[in-house]
Amino acid sequence: MKTHTKKPFNPVALWTSPSIVMLLCLTIVPLLMLLVFSFMDRNIFAGQPWPGWTLDNIIRMVGSDTFWRLLGKSLLTAAEVTLLCIVAAYPAAWAIAKVVKPQNRSIFMMVVILPFFTSQLLLIYAMMNLIQSGGLLLTMLEAIGIQGETWLYTNKATILVLTYEYLPYMILCLYSSLEGIEDNLIYASLILGASKGKTFTNIVFPMSLPGLLSGILLVFVPVAGSFMEPGLVGGANGAMVGSMIDTQYSGSLNMGYGAALSCTLLIVLSVIMGLTRLAAARAEKTIGGDME
């Protein structure tokens, strides 16, 4: 039975107010501005101090085949990348959390975050060099008698590069969850006769769900909005919805239309993330009971 006790006001809490104000200014206000701009005619910075209100941006967006096609493609790409990251990150995070000796974990964590030490653009260029025709990967495959074709300038290349870029986020999130699972729990499950698979599905997976959800959030959302990677490695059909939004801001200076597209993407992503969280909560209860 929960009891609610009124906590006395702690003046130290005032120290958090600058952070709260900053967060409000950097998140809530820009989001509200985005929403307002969606109903603006063109751009407040393009010679029209107060351009006026319009629904044209929404109408234009609803009627744009290109936008809906790119939105669908972006969500599918984000789902694929997220899935690949989960599959690749679970064993890696498990190995670092449970197999590697505690004193060596920092070295492995450093390896995981090493890509953050360089520019994202350089990482993409490095990957392009690796997979292009005559690149290291195809040359090595040829050396062992396997003839391959380059993936560069295809959607596969976009997925590969995005997975490479966002994998560390998933590993970090999963590691934090997996590391918190007591070894005794796993031993108890095994001693009581549960198979390794059953132990994973009933103990490890439900307890790692918070980390997994964080990982999904950190991977799915930015991947769905990415535009640099598809532009560089995706080829003629590589563009995603982020590319279209980018064009409105950097190409045609139509801030209103760009904001309408951004808001729609934001709403769609929020709904997907909300549903994912609901599904995860239900799965948590069904598989392993309420962990809260």
Add this chain to the structure above:
Amino acid sequence: MKFNASKKIMSAALAAVMMLGLCSCGGGAETTEDPATDSSKPYAGHTLYVANWQGYNSDEDYCEKAFEDATGCTVEHVYFNSYEELMTTLMTGGNQTIDAVVLSNNYTQWFHEEGLIMNVDPALIPNYELVADVYKDLAPYAVDEEGNLFAFPWCNGTSSIAYNPDYVDFEIEHWTDLLDPRLTGHVMVLNGDGDDWVIGCLLAGEDSDDIENADIEKVRTALMELKGQLLGFWASNDEQIMPWLAGDFWAGEIWSGPYSELINNPNTNIKLVHPEEGTVGYIDYWSIVEGTDEFDLACEWINWIESTEQQTAMATGISEVYPGEYFTYTPVNADAINNLSDEQKVALQLDPMPTTIKLLPYIADPDLKDQWTDLYQEFVS
């Protein structure tokens, strides 16, 4: 204990990531060097703020530092990533610091109409007389209906067709040759609205100089046909050179910079074509920002940058005072053009000479621009 160790590791990892993030957000440290004090230099102690693309000639030592040596002023470059970004900067107060800007021909008119750049008496820029007639007093790009001059040509370029004879065993003479099935999957063009509109018009037989009356549906059909041929789009020098050298990019639009690099590369082959129906072209201008408090110095800068000496250094990449490896750009100064060697003309896409240049178009009507932007978006998606 183990839990504490884990927390330490996670904390260290997250701290490292956050530190890196914060470091990348920060700007460069400001220096507090004393202003020049040489009284023989007319602009000692003055600072000229010029806006340009990063790495685009004017921030090279042979230009920036040489001008500082000559005048005693300090030149500060403000970099932008798009003209829209530059316009936003100027409209939100950037014109209180930025004195001169680089603008392409399809943006000069827009900036002038918005009152962001000012009319300048050509008598204040004596070297303007040396500009080749073909680039001088071009309306509507540099001169308004009342004859006011507001933009000074600096350099120009063409994005013509190049192909690799090692992979292409037939002559490419026209833009429509890029639709040949033998090139499927190996054609690249620039990811840029202006270039793609011009190419679409050239493929469809429409006049990009009168784009407001061009048949957009015919252009759409032509661009969609071209899309089926594409390997991808490029947006920078590297994105042209890398696939070319890898043997993936066989034919398509190319800038003069990568062309000059590839023609001098012994490991590849390249042939340039200027189709008779037209070559995509641009002229980049310098303009003075309305409201500048360094008007005289800005005029001095433009005069300097249009001098035969500077234009020759820009075209050849050779500087005696500040030697280095520099990209080369096509000059507008008539003497500088005439002094180029045959090899240098080839490298600057001036040999063969283009017969018809189709400049990037400017669409004034916002609704019409939206239609063309949608078409561009469809093409690159």
